[in-house]
Amino acid sequence: xxxxxxxxxxxxxxxxxxxxxxxxxxxxxxxxxxxxxxxxxxxxxxxxxxxxxxxxxxxxxxxxxxxxxxxxxxxxxxxxxxxxxxxxxxxxxxxxxxxxxxxxxxxxxxxxxxxxxxxxxxxxxxxxxxxxxxxxxxxxxxxxxxxxxxxxxxxxxxxxxxxxxxxxxxxxxxxxxxxxxxxxxxxxxxxxxxxxxxxxxxxxxxxxxxxxxxxxxxxxxxxxxxxxxxxxxxxxxxxxxxxxxxxxxxxxxxxxxxxxxxxxxxxxxxxxxxxxxxxxxxxxxxxxxxxxxxxxxxxxxxxxxxxxxxxxxxxxxxxxxxxxxxxxxxxxxxxxxxxxxxxxxxx
Amino acid sequence: xxxxxxxxxxxxxxxxxxxxxxxxxxxxxxxxxxxxxxxxxxxxxxxxxxxxxxxxxxxxxxxxxxxxxxxxxxxxxxxxxxxxxxxxxxxxxxxxxxxxxxxxxxxxxxxxxxxxxxxxxxxxxxxxxxxxxxxxxxxxxxxxxxxxxxxxxxxxxxxxxxxxxxxxxxxxxxxxxxxxxxxxxxxxxxxxxxxxxxxxxxxxxxxxxxxxxxxxxxxxxxxxxxxxxxxxxxxxxxxxxxxxxxxxxxxxxxxxxxxxxxxxxxxxxxxxxxxxxxxxxxxxxxxxxxxxxxxxxxxxxxxxxxxx
Amino acid sequence: xxxxxxxxxxxxxxxxxxxxxxxxxxxxxxxxxxxxxxxxxxxxxxxxxxxxxxxxxxxxxxxxxxxxxxxxxxxxxxxxxxxxxxxxxxxxxxxxxxxxxxxxxxxxxxxxxxxxxxxxxxxxxxxxxxxxxxxxxxxxxxxxxxxxxxxxxxxxxxxxxxxxxxxxxxxxxxxxxxxxxxxxxxxxxxxxxxxxxxxxxxxxxxxxxxxxxxxxxxxxxxxxxxxxxxxxxxxxxxxxxxxxxxxxxxxxxxxxxxxxxxxxxxxxxxxxxxxxxxxxxxxxxxxxxxxxxxxxxxxxxxxxxxxxxxxxxxxxxxxxxxxxxxxxxxxxx
Numbered sequence: 001x002x003x004x005x006x007x008x009x010x011x012x013x014x015x016x017x018x019x020x021x022x023x024x025x026x027x028x029x030x031x032x033x034x035x036x037x038x039x040x041x042x043x044x045x046x047x048x049x050x051x052x053x054x055x056x057x058x059x060x061x062x063x064x065x066x067x068x069x070x071x072x073x074x075x076x077x078x079x080x081x082x083x084x085x086x087x088x089x090x091x092x093x094x095x096x097x098x099x100x101x102x103x104x105x106x107x108x109x110x111x112x113x114x115x116x117x118x119x120x121x122x123x124x125x126x127x128x129x130x131x132x133x134x135x136x137x138x139x140x141x142x143x144x145x146x147x148x149x150x151x152x153x154x155x156x157x158x159x160x161x162x163x164x165x166x167x168x169x170x171x172x173x174x175x176x177x178x179x180x181x182x183x184x185x186x187x188x189x190x191x192x193x194x195x196x197x198x199x200x201x202x203x204x205x206x207x208x209x210x211x212x213x214x215x216x217x218x219x220x221x222x223x224x225x226x227x228x229x230x231x232x233x234x235x236x237x238x239x240x241x242x243x244x245x246x247x248x249x250x251x252x253x254x255x256x257x258x259x260x261x262x263x264x265x266x267x268x269x270x271x272x273x274x275x276x277x278x279x280x281x282x283x284x285x286x287x288x289x290x291x292x293x294x295x296x297x298x299x300x301x302x303x304x305x306x307x308x309x310x311x312x313x314x315x316x317x318x319x320x321x322x323x324x325x326x327x328x329x330x331x332x333x334x335x336x337x338x339x340x341x342x343x344x345x346x347x
Numbered sequence: 348x349x350x351x352x353x354x355x356x357x358x359x360x361x362x363x364x365x366x367x368x369x370x371x372x373x374x375x376x377x378x379x380x381x382x383x384x385x386x387x388x389x390x391x392x393x394x395x396x397x398x399x400x401x402x403x404x405x406x407x408x409x410x411x412x413x414x415x416x417x418x419x420x421x422x423x424x425x426x427x428x429x430x431x432x433x434x435x436x437x438x439x440x441x442x443x444x445x446x447x448x449x450x451x452x453x454x455x456x457x458x459x460x461x462x463x464x465x466x467x468x469x470x471x472x473x474x475x476x477x478x479x480x481x482x483x484x485x486x487x488x489x490x491x492x493x494x495x496x497x498x499x500x501x502x503x504x505x506x507x508x509x510x511x512x513x514x515x516x517x518x519x520x521x522x523x524x525x526x527x528x529x530x531x532x533x534x535x536x537x538x539x540x541x542x543x544x545x546x547x548x549x550x551x552x553x554x555x556x557x558x559x560x561x562x563x564x565x566x567x568x569x570x571x572x573x574x575x576x577x578x579x580x581x582x583x584x585x586x587x588x589x590x591x592x593x594x595x596x597x598x599x600x601x602x603x604x605x606x607x608x609x610x611x612x613x614x615x616x617x618x619x620x621x622x623x624x625x626x627x628x629x630x631x632x633x634x635x636x637x638x639x640x641x642x643x644x645x646x647x648x649x650x651x652x653x654x655x
Numbered sequence: 656x657x658x659x660x661x662x663x664x665x666x667x668x669x670x671x672x673x674x675x676x677x678x679x680x681x682x683x684x685x686x687x688x689x690x691x692x693x694x695x696x697x698x699x700x701x702x703x704x705x706x707x708x709x710x711x712x713x714x715x716x717x718x719x720x721x722x723x724x725x726x727x728x729x730x731x732x733x734x735x736x737x738x739x740x741x742x743x744x745x746x747x748x749x750x751x752x753x754x755x756x757x758x759x760x761x762x763x764x765x766x767x768x769x770x771x772x773x774x775x776x777x778x779x780x781x782x783x784x785x786x787x788x789x790x791x792x793x794x795x796x797x798x799x800x801x802x803x804x805x806x807x808x809x810x811x812x813x814x815x816x817x818x819x820x821x822x823x824x825x826x827x828x829x830x831x832x833x834x835x836x837x838x839x840x841x842x843x844x845x846x847x848x849x850x851x852x853x854x855x856x857x858x859x860x861x862x863x864x865x866x867x868x869x870x871x872x873x874x875x876x877x878x879x880x881x882x883x884x885x886x887x888x889x890x891x892x893x894x895x896x897x898x899x900x901x902x903x904x905x906x907x908x909x910x911x912x913x914x915x916x917x918x919x920x921x922x923x924x925x926x927x928x929x930x931x932x933x934x935x936x937x938x939x940x941x942x943x944x945x946x947x948x949x950x951x952x953x954x955x956x957x958x959x960x961x962x963x964x965x966x967x968x969x970x971x972x973x974x975x976x977x978x979x980x981x982x983x984x985x986x987x988x
Contacts (some may be wrong), residue, residue: 037448098808179837185833196436205464276813332820333820
């Protein structure tokens with residue numbers, strides 16, 4: 001049995017925390033300073049002292065700052081969600097997609113984009129604003145949640161959580177929803193293809209302050225939930241026999257962990273679309289670096305998830321300016337060497 | 348009391364006159380989102396997030412400060428000469444907001460369905476004129492709105508009037524000839540995509556006596572979808588007299604289907620390729636060119652009326 | 656431990672054939688215009704009006720045949736994968752093969768302007784890479800069902816993400832490719848059928864012929880070795896063939912999922928312990944499933960056509976969920 005030391009404040013944890021905060025600060029700073037338009041540090045500083053041009057203020061305050069912060073939170077959400085799921089299923093390949101969250105959110109988003117125009121059109125042909133777009137994040141998140149709930153309940157095996165059954169149910173439902181999404185896009189989406197494709201790729205384009213404010217409550221809930229789960233998770237890492245003797249209401253904690261993982265992933269997908277690989281990559285890396293200590297892994301997930309997402313977004317929007325590579329595509333490309341690494345470990 | 352009344356009248360005057368005077372200067376427009384925008388003066392530095400924006404600006408004598416393009420394919424061919432040196436914002440569904448901000452336009456002319464989602468961002472940079480650009484009435488209205496915003500309302504009305512006159516003239520040319528059926532197709536895959544009647548290009552063809560076999564949307568005012576996948580069987584059944592095809596980058600798989608030679612349009616060699624701007628023809632320049640193409644391909648060629 | 660009553664095999668085959676034949680004829684009659692049985696008979700005898708003749712002979716006939724062959728191929732691919740890996744959750748869709756094959760085709764079509772000839776080759780390469788990746792990262796030795804599924808999901812997500820990325824640079828072609836990615840038999844005629852035929856028929860025939868090694872592979876590895884079977888080699892051959900037929904089909908129809916998962920399971924229930932008949936019956940059932948999905952696709956949204964991939968998903972998914980909740984052999988894998 002591995003001795004649990006990470007709970008006691010040690011120099012490693014403290015220095016890790018400091019590095020993490022510094023890293024996050026640097027990430028935000030990079031996100032603000034870098035982009036399609038070149039800005040000097042003086043110009044950026046001027047925004048915060050209230051002394052800048054309208055253009056610079058817009059770029060820093062309306063465009064880059066909310067985008068970077070949203071990216072930060074998205075990274076945290078996905079990384080933590082993936083970490084929880086990998087712990088729960090005791091499988092290093094689990095990630096939020098297996099619960100059908102991305103697929104469910106994608107289907108609802110596609111419908112909102114395409115059908116929103118019809119359903120909400122008033123009699124006047126020139127008053128075609130689609131309110132579906134205002135609530136896109138909410139709709140998409142709901143879609144993800146509904147899919148996850150379906151997977152959960154259909155995946156129960158005589159009332160108990162069965163990783164195998166849930167995995168397969170998740171795969172089936174996700175596959176079905178994905179086919180429905182592509183079919184809907186193919187059949188009705190000819191006039192919206194580019195826009196929907198951007199969302200489906202997982203993109204932080206156009207992130208606003210209200211995205212941040214709609215995401216933040218979930219971050220707080222998620223972090224609080226994860227905090228509560230630390231001890232039960234440690235216990236759950238033992239095999240089931242030991243757990244029974246310790247008298248832990250296993251199923252209830254597992255369900256709670258699933259709930260937190262789902263909420264974090266669904267809220268993130270609602271805002272940015274399915275950014276796949278963060279939930280798969282980051283927990284792996286954090287396990288490698290932090291060792292078996294769960295708190296250390298947790299902290300590292302938060303930091304690395306945020307860093308990776310912000311980094312991927314910065315790269316994506318500066319590489320081919322004025323064009324942008326969505327953060328989901330950049331992180332997927334990063335997934336390729338990751339898979340090769342996994343390959344090399346197997347042989 | 349006497350003073351009071353005079354004061355009241357004077358006050359009223361003082362309020363009303365500037366308001367009237369101010370409203371002479373300011374332009375108030377409602378775009379296709381139903382959103383109202385107010386411009387204090389006519390815009391002189393529009394940014395175009397759509398081909399239409401570039402088209403209408405140039406037609407009204409203004410070079411846009413920024414345009415969107417098609418990625419590797421660049422800006423639309425028919426405007427590329429006039430847009431030399433104009434910076435690009437990227438694709439129309441994802442215009443680079445930072446560059447747009449830097450260029451500080453005083454108006455954004457955009458295609459509604461792609462920019463609605465980011466309307467707030469765009470509006471923080473400049474007033475946003477988001478337009479539907481699908482049907483003929485969309486085009487007429489959009490040109491007029493853009494004209495108002497650019498302070499060239501008269502010119503825009505003239506453009507519209509001239510365009511409609513031209514349509515009438517051309518349709519008069521065709522009056523005696525029997526109607527011909529036509530199909531406007533796009534796509535390179537195994538199944539072509541056919542446009543509905545309300546689509547601008549198809550509507551123009553319809554006005555000139557070329558009836559599209561694509562049929563009509565139940566509620567054309569909805570605008571979308573623009574068309575649908577037509578099976579080769581249905582195409583064979585409806586057997587249009589003429590087939591027009593939009594450009595694709597690949598060989599069209601449906602033209603290699605054994606069924607293709609059975610179509611009468613193919614047998615009579617009445618299959619024509621039309622340029623890319625037929626797909627986005629709402630702008631004043633593009634729509635005139637569409638009429639040019641129709642004249643050239645279909646009207647001037649006497650073969651293109653079916654044997655009576 | 657399955658306690659299913661053994662359906663007499665004759666009845667199973669007979670019913671399946673009968674339904675298939677009925678569906679085939681139905682498929683010849685159904686389309687943008689209903690062809691009556693008498694007109695159909697006239698056409699098949701060489702007469703009939705030109706429109707009906709062309710519709711039936713050039714469009715519906717090859718399309719039906721492609722549906723049958725393709726469904727059989729997908730079903731067999733799934734059954735082979737499930738059999739040789741002893742994993743009831745293996746199928747071309749769940750092991751990343753279909754998604755990777757689709758990615759390969761999309762890349763080729765986006766970045767180049769290929770001859771239709773190259774598509775199955777490219778799909779094959781992609782499918783092979785995807786399938787290999789899945790099996791390797793799921794742990795070659797154990798091949799636990801759960802690990803394979805998770806690995807397959809991961810590979811599928813990767814392939815889908817890169818595909819979506821490619822679609823963003825494909826400009827005007829994006830709508831076309833999305834349409835293709837939904838899976839469809841629309842517009843597929845003799846040209847496509849001829850191109851895909853060798854890729855499907857030869858491997859399927861080979862698979863049917865190799866039924867003895869197939870049966871042995873489903874036993875324990877040690878047992879099979881003891882009976883003189885070169886287990887590793889045969890497993891590889893079977894998997895490659897399964898991959899081949901699934902990927903080749905994807906090249907022409909786009910990704911069609913769930914048939915490779917559903918058909919083998921239904922067939923298994925019907926055959927009981929007669930493993931020898933699993934592959935042929937799966938082929939029949941797969942053909943049946945795809946053909947009926949295609950006919951529905953033609954009629955449900957008349958006069959337009961739904962993508963057949965949507966229908967196989969809508970039909971297959973609930974069925975699979977039902978199977979998951981009743982079939983013990985899946986749960987206890």
